[in-house]
Amino acid sequence: LELASQDMFKPDSKGRLNSLTTVLEQEVDRFNKLLKVIKNSLEQLKKAIKGFVVMSEELDHVFSAFLNSQVPSLWSNAAYPSLKPLGSWVTDLVLRCAFIDNWIKHDAPKSFWLSGFF
Numbered sequence: 001l002e003l004a005s006q007d008m009f010k011p012d013s014k015g016r017l018n019s020l021t022t023v024l025e026q027e028v029d030r031f032n033k034l035l036k037v038i039k040n041s042l043e044q045l046k047k048a049i050k051g052f053v054v055m056s057e058e059l060d061h062v063f064s065a066f067l068n069s070q071v072p073s074l075w076s077n078a079a080y081p082s083l084k085p086l087g088s089w090v091t092d093l094v095l096r097c098a099f100i101d102n103w104i105k106h107d108a109p110k111s112f113w114l115s116g117f118f
Helices: 019-050 057-067 086-106
Strands: none
Touching: 019 057, 019 086
């Protein structure tokens, strides 16, 4: 949100923040939480594979999901509902993050990708 235009955060004459800015802030928070879960689990899995940490049952489930091209339940529990396999899910996540990033950098779009919201 540091890259966002400061005009997005200016209150109106009654001191209210634009409702679309509130939606944007909520979406950024949700995606940041999801991305943090993904990053942490991948870092721990990498360490476990190298033998630096013990492979927990949770990490074993993540690894097994990768082998079966499924979204790990650790991720899907922190994410938006989706039935896509892992590859399509990751592509969809990248597109959703790009949508939010574009909104931050270039102000609110003229039309919204409703299914792209969390």
